Amino acid sequence: MLDKIGIAKRIAKELQDGFYVNLGIGIPTLVANYVPEGMNVEFQSENGVLGMGPFPFEGEEDADLINAGKQTITTLPGASFFDSATSFGMIRGKHVDLTILGAMEISENGDIANWKIPQKMVKGMGGAMDLVASAENIIVAMMHVNKKGESKILKKCTLPLTGVNCVKKVVTELAVMEITPRGIKLLERAPGVTVEQIVKATEAELIIEGNIPEMVIN
Amino acid sequence: MINKKVANVREALHDLEDNMTIMLGGFGLCGIPENSIAELVSKNVKGLTCISNNAGVDDFGLGLLLQKHQIKKMISSYVGENAEFERQMLSGELEVELTPQGTLAEKCRAAQVGIPAFYTPAGYGTEVAEGKEVRVFNGKPHILENAFDADFAIVKAWKGDEAGNLIFKGTARNFNACMAGAARITIAEVEELVPAGELDPNQIHIPGIFVKRIFQGEKYEKRIEQKTVRQKN
Numbered sequence: 001m002l003d004k005i006g007i008a009k010r011i012a013k014e015l016q017d018g019f020y021v022n023l024g025i026g027i028p029t030l031v032a033n034y035v036p037e038g039m040n041v042e043f044q045s046e047n048g049v050l051g052m053g054p055f056p057f058e059g060e061e062d063a064d065l066i067n068a069g070k071q072t073i074t075t076l077p078g079a080s081f082f083d084s085a086t087s088f089g090m091i092r093g094k095h096v097d098l099t100i101l102g103a104m105e106i107s108e109n110g111d112i113a114n115w116k117i118p119q120k121m122v123k124g125m126g127g128a129m130d131l132v133a134s135a136e137n138i139i140v141a142m143m144h145v146n147k148k149g150e151s152k153i154l155k156k157c158t159l160p161l162t163g164v165n166c167v168k169k170v171v172t173e174l175a176v177m178e179i180t181p182r183g184i185k186l187l188e189r190a191p192g193v194t195v196e197q198i199v200k201a202t203e204a205e206l207i208i209e210g211n212i213p214e215m216v217i218n
Numbered sequence: 219m220i221n222k223k224v225a226n227v228r229e230a231l232h233d234l235e236d237n238m239t240i241m242l243g244g245f246g247l248c249g250i251p252e253n254s255i256a257e258l259v260s261k262n263v264k265g266l267t268c269i270s271n272n273a274g275v276d277d278f279g280l281g282l283l284l285q286k287h288q289i290k291k292m293i294s295s296y297v298g299e300n301a302e303f304e305r306q307m308l309s310g311e312l313e314v315e316l317t318p319q320g321t322l323a324e325k326c327r328a329a330q331v332g333i334p335a336f337y338t339p340a341g342y343g344t345e346v347a348e349g350k351e352v353r354v355f356n357g358k359p360h361i362l363e364n365a366f367d368a369d370f371a372i373v374k375a376w377k378g379d380e381a382g383n384l385i386f387k388g389t390a391r392n393f394n395a396c397m398a399g400a401a402r403i404t405i406a407e408v409e410e411l412v413p414a415g416e417l418d419p420n421q422i423h424i425p426g427i428f429v430k431r432i433f434q435g436e437k438y439e440k441r442i443e444q445k446t447v448r449q450k451n
Contacts (some may be wrong), residue, residue: 066245085323129341
């Protein structure tokens with residue numbers, strides 16, 4: 001079974017040289033730490049920066065330089081700043097190659113819910129609805145089951161949706177799955193996890209073809 | 219040169235009244251018009267509809283207006299950092315219209331540039347799309363969103379000149395650049411206001427035509443919401 005860092009490391013293997021990538025809050029943010037050596041990717045933050053770098057050193061933080069999670073950041077050589085309309089122009093215009101975000105639920109046909117629990121938690125969708133409606137390539141980083149052990153990979157989402165028919169790939173502590181027109185296909189198992197464990201933790205129907213390999217994570 | 223300079227924040231906001239709709243720039247606490255917010259608190263205008271990506275934190279930014287119940291309605295994309303906001307929303311004291319962030323930015327930009335409405339794929343198939351026209355372009359459904367209609371836009375820039383030209387710094391550009399000129403009256407507060415001619419026209423982000431009044435803020439706290447640092451090894 002993977003921890004959050006393991007999930008981030010596995011997703012980092014999906015990065016490709018020359019990709020512009022938007023990272024959501026939480027596990028997706030960690031992916032930036034595991035970019036393979038020698039690969040050039042640029043991180044876009046929807047509040048208006050391309051070429052985001054690591055956190056600043058103590059005493060060097062700048063109130064005018066934050067990421068979409070409101071954390072202080074730095075920029076790398078080649079970075080640029082822009083306004084919010086231009087930022088979402090990049091996203092809707094499909095100039096961003098990969099979006100990695102978290103989810104509360106996903107469904108067999110690629111629907112995603114991650115912004116609202118009625119009567120309980122209403123924080124807003126931020127940029128998630130724009131991202132999922134436009135991105136060609138969306139990877140979801142999430143936990144397979146909730147704290148009560150109930151599956152978050154469902155036949156149909158129960159929470160208010162963020163977007164429909166949009167998720168392409170899901171990486172959880174248990175598995176890597178692909179959303180296909182036929183449903184959710186199991187691609188890889190987490191180290192030490194069996195196919196039976198994954199099936200048991202998944203409410204949605206899984207397509208299982210042939211031998212399911214164990215993930216390789218450095 | 220058409221001079222946009224006013225003496226201070228009081229003069230800039232003198233005709234902002236109860237029940238108006240106002241846009242406020244900023245993302246989180248980054249690039250918020252601090253001096254204007256303080257003036258709205260001391261003016262004690264009520265019944266405001268505020269268009270702002272976020273609602274501040276409990277004791278800073280728009281949180282200061284929420285504490286005094288000056289806001290009737292918020293139009294935002296993300297409001298997770300403010301406990302008082304959540305309380306007022308769940309109890310029904312505060313009306314809230316949550317809008318996808320890109321749609322929020324484009325509704326500002328559309329108002330700024332005279333586009334009455336636009337189609338976007340964001341929110342299709344979700345509760346955001348309820349009651350909105352859907353149209354398919356290139357095989358993909360989009361929803362119709364209207365430009366904002368606001369009385370005031372209050373933006374904050376790093377530097378400005380008396381002609382109203384603005385330059386932003388870092389990620390503080392965010393919604394500020396989209397809101398300038400997007401309401402009947404745009405007010406810009408800047409950290410440094412210089413005479414016309416001192417800013418290089420090549421470096422201007424927002425031309426002065428979009429700004430009605432400009433003033434230099436008295437002081438800036440520029441609070442950091444989440445200070446995150448790494449260790450030197």
